[in-house]
Amino acid sequence: MREQPSNTGETGGTDRVRLSCVVNGEKVSALVEPHLTLLSFLRQELKLLGVKEGCGEGECGACTVIMNGNAVNSCLTLALEAEGARILTVEGLSNGGGLSALQEEFVKHDALQCGFCTPGMLMSARALLDRNPDPGTEEIKEAVAGNLCRCTGYYPILEAITAAAKREREGEQR
Amino acid sequence: MYLPDFEYYQPNSLAEACRLMAKFGPRARILAGGTDLLHKMKHGQLEPEVIVSLNGLERLREITYQKGVGVVIGARATHNDIAGSALLQEKYRSVCEAAHHMANNQIRNVGTLGGNIVNAVPSADLPPILIALGASVKLAGSQGRRVLPLEEFFTGVHSSVIEPDEILTEVIIPDQPSTGSTYIRFGLRRSGALAVVGAAVAVTMEGETCREARIALGAAAPVPMRARQAEAVLKNQVITPDLLEEAGVCAARECSPRSSIRGSEEYRRDLVRVLTRRALQKAIKEGHV
Numbered sequence: 001m002r003e004q005p006s007n008t009g010e011t012g013g014t015d016r017v018r019l020s021c022v023v024n025g026e027k028v029s030a031l032v033e034p035h036l037t038l039l040s041f042l043r044q045e046l047k048l049l050g051v052k053e054g055c056g057e058g059e060c061g062a063c064t065v066i067m068n069g070n071a072v073n074s075c076l077t078l079a080l081e082a083e084g085a086r087i088l089t090v091e092g093l094s095n096g097g098g099l100s101a102l103q104e105e106f107v108k109h110d111a112l113q114c115g116f117c118t119p120g121m122l123m124s125a126r127a128l129l130d131r132n133p134d135p136g137t138e139e140i141k142e143a144v145a146g147n148l149c150r151c152t153g154y155y156p157i158l159e160a161i162t163a164a165a166k167r168e169r170e171g172e173q174r
Numbered sequence: 175m176y177l178p179d180f181e182y183y184q185p186n187s188l189a190e191a192c193r194l195m196a197k198f199g200p201r202a203r204i205l206a207g208g209t210d211l212l213h214k215m216k217h218g219q220l221e222p223e224v225i226v227s228l229n230g231l232e233r234l235r236e237i238t239y240q241k242g243v244g245v246v247i248g249a250r251a252t253h254n255d256i257a258g259s260a261l262l263q264e265k266y267r268s269v270c271e272a273a274h275h276m277a278n279n280q281i282r283n284v285g286t287l288g289g290n291i292v293n294a295v296p297s298a299d300l301p302p303i304l305i306a307l308g309a310s311v312k313l314a315g316s317q318g319r320r321v322l323p324l325e326e327f328f329t330g331v332h333s334s335v336i337e338p339d340e341i342l343t344e345v346i347i348p349d350q351p352s353t354g355s356t357y358i359r360f361g362l363r364r365s366g367a368l369a370v371v372g373a374a375v376a377v378t379m380e381g382e383t384c385r386e387a388r389i390a391l392g393a394a395a396p397v398p399m400r401a402r403q404a405e406a407v408l409k410n411q412v413i414t415p416d417l418l419e420e421a422g423v424c425a426a427r428e429c430s431p432r433s434s435i436r437g438s439e440e441y442r443r444d445l446v447r448v449l450t451r452r453a454l455q456k457a458i459k460e461g462h463v
Contacts, residue, residue, distance in 0.1 A: 017182065034181070034182030034225070035176070035177040035178065035179050035180060036177075037177065037212075040176075053175070056175030056216060057213050057216060057217075058209055058213060058280070061278070061280055070254070070283040071279055071280050071283060072283050072284050073209075073280045075175070076208055076209050076212050076213065076281075077208060077212075077284065078182075078208065078212070078227075080182060080184070080227070081205075081208070081227065081229050083184075124279065127279075142279065142365070143279055145278050145279065145364070145365035145366065146277075146279050146280045146365070
């Protein structure tokens, strides 16, 4: 059930507003200022520092998180718009401390160098594989087209996602 | 990058949203997907004191067919909602394709049809195909509702007929005789690039004869424009390659693009010629694609 935020009518304002959502499977409730982006909320309030700020304007995808199943730029989303939402960040990908198949394949394929784009890249890939377990190369390219990498180059990334998809299809746990 | 302070409201009815907009007037802005609004606010181009979020109005996201009316797309439908709509895929795949090829996946997951229209950016991808299909927009305000052709909505770059207390609620694509439609855009990259020029057409074919053609161009004038002289070239004519080229030449002549970092006026005119011709060919041959 979606909780009603407190300022549906006359009483809105710049005051802090109660935000309740589920982040990486855990219920979170906090008072937030309206101007806080989801990115700032995740990093500053929840200390989820895997969520990166690159451009801050929706071009680079470093801040990508999965919100209600969709990859979104957390820098262009108000925290309050996440009321009632399920959020997944890179911190939520691992299984009990170990890396997921997708993360392992990024390591195996040298799909990262500096690593700044990696969390966003992983989240775009995760959102793709959740809705399409067997994507073609074009579909993978399209899914990560909003994630810019300035060191590795994209081919290792495409290969890593392809390999992870195969492993997941063969029944391996994420 | 931080946002300036503002008051935030998330009304749970359209009436309440209109009332808030009427109360705050130009001091307030509607928040739908936020991909334009928050971007502009971060850059200090807009400083609304009040933000009225439409996030609580789920019904504005529906895409339905209403008998005797046509396909009704809620203004809060995201680009990916439109791209993936089974109804639109079946009736006007051209609209799905236009939505699918804009921006990038993260933006398409939140950016909305309403925002793409109301921001009144000349290079917006959805207005041309919707205008070619004769779509109307419904505006809800504190004084009531009105419906007008999308073509009459825009008045200039970043400006339209919408009043400060009005909210765009839906876009209606009427039932029509057209046999094909398409939108072709040219961008400097395949993803995440604004259209340098976009050309949308809807054609009504009878055998080899074109009974009617509607051509709408994006980024070819301050507002999305109909290329009426090019349309007249085609009306009730048997289609030949030369005739399609003539329509393209005509469209290039009647548009008024500006030079910008993405392309000079001359370059854009030539793009209009080529894209108009290609779009006509495609819609005539392949239907609503």
